[in-house]
Amino acid sequence: MTRIRILGPRLGTARTQVRPMPKQADPHYQSHEHKAWAAEVFKRAGGRCQAPGCPKFSPEHRMFADHIVERQDGGADLDPANGQLLCGAHHSAKTARARALRAGRG
Numbered sequence: 182m183t184r185i186r187i188l189g190p191r192l193g194t195a196r197t198q199v200r201p202m203p204k205q206a207d208p209h210y211q212s213h214e215h216k217a218w219a220a221e222v223f224k225r226a227g228g229r230c231q232a233p234g235c236p237k238f239s240p241e242h243r244m245f246a247d248h249i250v251e252r253q254d255g256g257a258d259l260d261p262a263n264g265q266l267l268c269g270a271h272h273s274a275k276t277a278r279a280r281a282l283r284a285g286r287g
Contacts, residue, residue, distance in 0.1 A: 209258065218259045219246035226266035237268040245272040251279050 209215055223246055228239040238244075247267045250256030257263045267275065 209252070214259055218261065218264060221261045222246040222264035222266055225261065225264075229266065230268040230271055231265045232267055232271040235268060235271060237270075243269045245269065247272055247275065251276075253283070254279065 223239070223244065228244065229235075230237040230242070230244065245267050247265050248256045248258075249263050249265050252258055
C-alpha cells in the first residue's frame with residue numbers, strides 16, 4: 182500500500198493581530214474647571230453614591246463625578262446641577278446604558 186505524504190502549507194500565516202489605538206482622555210477632564218466642578222459635585226454628595234439605595238461611599242469605594250445628561254448628549258459641562266456622584270458600578274452601568282441608547286440599541 183502506498184503512503185500519501187502530506188505536505189506542509191506553502192503559504193505562511195497572515196498576521197491578523199490588530200493593535201488597538203491607545204486611549205486618550207478628553208482634555209476637558211484634565212482642565213481646572215472640570216476638576217473644580219467634580220470637587221463641588223463630590224462635596225454636595227458628601228462622598229456618597231447618589232444612586233437610589235446604594236450604600237457606598239468614599240474613600241472605601243472609588244467615586245465618579247458623573248454628568249446626569251452626558252456631555253455628548255448636550256448636557257452642560259460645568260453646571261453643578263448636571264452632576265451626581267456615583268460609585269464605580271453605578272457609573273459603569275449608567276455609561277453603558279447611555280452608549281446603547283446613542284447607538285440605537287436601547
